[in-house]
Amino acid sequence: MKDRVVISPTTRQEGHAELVMEVDDEGIVTKGMYFSITPVRGLEKMVLSKAPETAPVLCQRICGVCPIPHTLASAEAIDQALGIEIPKAARLLREATLAAHNINSAAIHHFLVAPDFVPEELFATAVDSVSNIRKNVQYVVDMIAGEGIHPSDIRVGGMARNITPFTKERLIERMTALKSDLEAHIELIKNCVAESAEKMGIPKDLGVVNQPLLAVHPTYGVNEFDMDAFSEVLPEAWYDDPEVGKRGCSVIPLINGTNVETGPRARMEKFQGFKDKGVIAQHVARADEMLKNYDACLEALDAIDPAASARADYDPRGTGELGFGIIEGPRGTNAHMAKVEDGKIKFYSAIVPTTWNIPTMGPATEGFHHEFGPHVIRAYDPCLSCATHVMVVDDEDKSILKNEMVRI
Amino acid sequence: MPLGTYKEALSARSTDSKILDVSQDGGIVSALLCYALDEGIIEGAVVAGTPDEDWRPIPTVVTSADEVIAAAGTKYSMSPTLSALKEATRQYGLEKVGVVATPCQTQGLRKAQAYPFTRFVVDKIKLLIGIYCMENFPMASLDTFATAKLGFDSLTDATKMDIGKGKFWLTKDGEDSGLAIKETHGYEQAGCNICMDYVAEWADVSTGSVGSPDGWSTVLTRTDDGDSIFKAAVDAGLIETKPMDDVKPGLPLLEKLAKGKKDKNGKERENRAKLGLPLPVEY
Missing domain, CATH: 3.10.450.750 (Nuclear Transport Factor 2; Chain: A,)
Structure with a gap:
């Protein structure tokens, strides 16, 4: 007998999504489908026919959880679309900002999963630790990029300003002082995950998938993207269940025709020799990656020459070529692409981390009891509000508008 | 009370000849900033500088006594000084900031401090020096x-x-x-005609030339912080003072001008209200 377990909405994540699991008599998931039910974001359409500088300002509003990767991906895409080579100091400032932000975002996730893993007697300690780390790394983002959330000073052509020598010294000092706390935090989280996973009987291979990995850089990003390997399908074509296909609000991005896994574990496997797979491995990888980002942040801070210019002069008319800003955000690869002609944005598209993971997350629940489903989902730290591409038009039958309208 | 709330009114002057050489009057703003910088009360300040010597004021972040002195002197055109606050509290990395502001800017800052819109900016202001201003x-x-x-x-x-x-x-x-x-x-700029504040009533310390003899400034200490910083600078020998009663023309002139501004601009506000024009709220 086939039964259906539906979790709607899935919790302790950003945005709204549904997890539909078909289960057998023992409650084992035979088919998992995870899909976004968050309304359309539409920002890619809003920036069209506007000045190129508009894109990072608007597109960072895609989400308030990881606004830094969106700003950077947008700025990098526009930089390339305008043919700008940003100064070295600007690149270092951007790298330090992203690394600090990624630590912050991992810490937020630890807060979200704390009710799963952290025992009551350690709960306050864990929350304090999360707060302490966030306070310090967000300070770095604040100082360099203007604001910890929706940064004002990451600009097309580089950064609004360089930091002063005083600030450089202060940031290095503050980050250096954070190291022992960060190491203790990572240790705490990893221990809690390991111990409670055992107590809860979470299977070692829960959530193991063998999808290709999507990761372009250990800590920052690149300006290239293989468009030939990339394709998108609408949810109706992807999900076997027509009901799910109709209601799913995100397109399914594929590389070489297949869905991928992106995020900290993918990066750690691709660039740092991390081997393990599955739910527990994802938590461990995310925690371990904090230290990689910490090193990247300090390294970039150390290399910044405060006397150098952090912003390039540029011609805003545009090259007419597609520019790519492919940034490794906390939840994976964030791909923004833009085309600028005659000083106006002619094309804009963003394929954000959770969009890549959505088709991978559902099947990752398969083969285990449905009670573990939420654990599988949370291990990906999904962030739905930025991942949503299509809109529901008819509230009655939940059907979407014509296909050509939904590719935004 | 045309002068607003204040603790003490004094006639004062910097004792530093380097400051007096470049200052408009008694060099009180420069002396206070230098003292606060030296003592670590502030790490830097946002002021109106004129880097190009064309009299155009440019909002400037200063972090040393030399920079304070380079920016000394009154500017008679509008300086959007508060626009540099973000830079001061971000890329300059300042945690404790001084601001030299006109009465209208002082009001704006105090409002910003009262509302939670300016995260990690106005909460870093540790010294707000207001300057007397009739119009700009x-x-x-x-x-x-x-x-x-x-x-x-x-x-x-x-x-x-x-x-x-x-x-x-x-x-x-x-x-x-x-x-x-x-x-x-x-x-003058049109907004000055409906401003009711001559003496920066919401500053920590207000200062300007009116009421004191040439080369001296009239100082009104207003808040606990402003009063203690000013007194400490006096005790440190950086500022010399005289009681207002001992100097000519003294406090009555300052009161007369402050009241004159309120009376004149109060009438203008009434006129504008009659015409249905919007008016900023006065506190």
Whole structure:
């Protein structure tokens, strides 16, 4: 007998999504489908026919959880679309900002999963630790990029300003002082995950998938993207269940025709020799990656020459070529692409981390009891509000508008 | 109370000749900033500088006594000083900031502090020095005073600019040329005509020349912080003071001008209200 377990909405994540699991008599998931039910974001359409500088300002509003990767991906895409080579100091400032932000975002996730893993007697300690780390790394983002959330000073052509020598010294000092706390935090989280996973009987291979990995850089990003390997399908074509296909609000991005896994574990496997797979491995990888980002942040801070210019002069008319800003955000690869002609944005598209993971997350629940489903989902730290591409038009039958309208 | 709430009124002057050489009057703003910087009360300050010596004020972040002194002196055109606060509290990395502000800017800052809109910016302000201000002129007005009214070839020929004794003064080749204040009416920015604050009533410390003899400034200490920083600078020997009762023209002139501004602009506010024009709230 086939039964259906539906979790709607899935919790302790950003945005709204549904997890539909078909289960057998023992409650084992035979088919998992995870899909976004968050309304359309539409920002890619809003920036069209506007000045190129508009894109990072608007597109960072895609989400308030990881606004830094969106700003950077947008700025990098526009930089390339305008043919700008940003100064070295600007690149270092951007790298330090992203690394600090990624630590912050991992810490937020630890807060979200704390009710799963952290025992009551350690709960306050864990929350304090999360707060302490966030306070310090967000300070770095604040100082360099203007604001910890929706940064004002990451600009097309580089950064609004360089930091002063005083600030450089202060940031290095503050980050250096954070190291022992960060190491203790990572240790705490990893221990809690390991111990409670055992107590809860979470299977070692829960959530193991063998999808290709999507990761372009250990800590920052690149300006290239293989468009030939990339394709998108609408949810109706992807999900076997027509009901799910109709209601799913995100397109399914594929590389070489297949869905991928992106995020900290993918990066750690691709660039740092991390081997393990599955739910527990994802938590461990995310925690371990904090230290990689910490090193990247300090390294970039150390290399910044405060006397150098952090912003390039540029011609805003545009090259007419597609520019790519492919940034490794906390939840994976964030791909923004833009085309600028005659000083106006002619094309804009963003394929954000959770969009890549959505088709991978559902099947990752398969083969285990449905009670573990939420654990599988949370291990990906999904962030739905930025991942949503299509809109529901008819509230009655939940059907979407014509296909050509939904590719935004 | 035309002068707002204050703890003490004193006539004062910096004791540092380096400051007095460049200051408009008693060098109180510079002396206080230098003292606060030295003592670590502030790590830097946002001020109106004139880096290009064309009299155009540019909001500037200063972090040393030398930079304070380089930015000394009154500017008679609008400086969007508060616009540099973000830079000061971000890329400059300042956690404790001083601000030199006109009364309108002081009001804006206090409002910003009262509302939670300016995260990690206004909460870093540790010293707010207000300067007396009757009105302020756009750069085009200053150009007009220099060229059309005083016969200069250009405003940049002026080596000193001052307002005092009922006149707007420009100095060229050591010679002072004065323009009666009433000649400047109509050239001020329109908003100044509905401002009710002459003496920066919401600052930590307010200062300006009016009420004290030449080369001295009249200081009103207003908040606990402002009062203690000013007194500490006096105790440290950086500022010398005289009681207001001992100096001419003294506090009555300051009160007269402050009240005059309120009366005149109060009427203008009524006029504008009758016309249905919007008015900013006064506190």
